[in-house]
Amino acid sequence: xxxxxxxxxxxxxxxxxxxxxxxxxxxxxxxxxxxxxxxxxxxxxxxxxxxxxxxxxxxxxxxxxxxxxxxxxxxxxxxxxxxxxxxxxxxxxxxxxxxxxxxxxxxxxxxxxxxxxxx
Numbered sequence: 599x600x601x602x603x604x605x606x607x608x609x610x611x612x613x614x615x616x617x618x619x620x621x622x623x624x625x626x627x628x629x630x631x632x633x634x635x636x637x638x639x640x641x642x643x644x645x646x647x648x649x650x651x652x653x654x655x656x657x658x659x660x661x662x663x664x665x666x667x668x669x670x671x672x673x674x675x676x677x678x679x680x681x682x683x684x685x686x687x688x689x690x691x692x693x694x695x696x697x698x699x700x701x702x703x704x705x706x707x708x709x710x711x712x713x714x715x716x717x
Contacts, residue, residue, distance in 0.1 A: 639680050642666060651684040 642648070646658045648668060656668035659675050666683060669675050 638686055639683060642680075642683070642686070646686050648686050649684050650678055651682050654678075 642658055642661050644658055644660060647655070648658060648666070649655050650668070654668070654670055654676070656670040656676070659667040659669045661667075665677050665679055667675050667677055
């Protein structure tokens with residue numbers, strides 16, 4: 599490699615470094631967040647607790663193609679565009695219940711394995 603080839607290559611290094619940093623710090627995390635949001639919207643079903651981007655909290659009453667009907671108070675249902683659903687959430691009690699169910703299922707599976715080995 600000649601000196602002129604090395605000089606040309608080294609002049610492109612800062613640009614390549616900036617492109618790499620742009621990808622790692624901006625593009626990749628944004629795509630990851632976008633995928634997480636799309637997965638959450640695909641999982642929406644009746645009874646899911648949600649918070650809109652405007653801060654309205656409610657429970658999903660029904661899901662349509664482009665909108666979601668959210669019950670925000672007893673008998674009060676509003677229609678919200680799907681992209682405006684900020685996040686779904688669970689209460690502490692629901693989270694503890696889900697975790698306990700997972701532990702119980704794991705323990706039952708282990709007991710079944712031990713029973714199968716004991717035969």
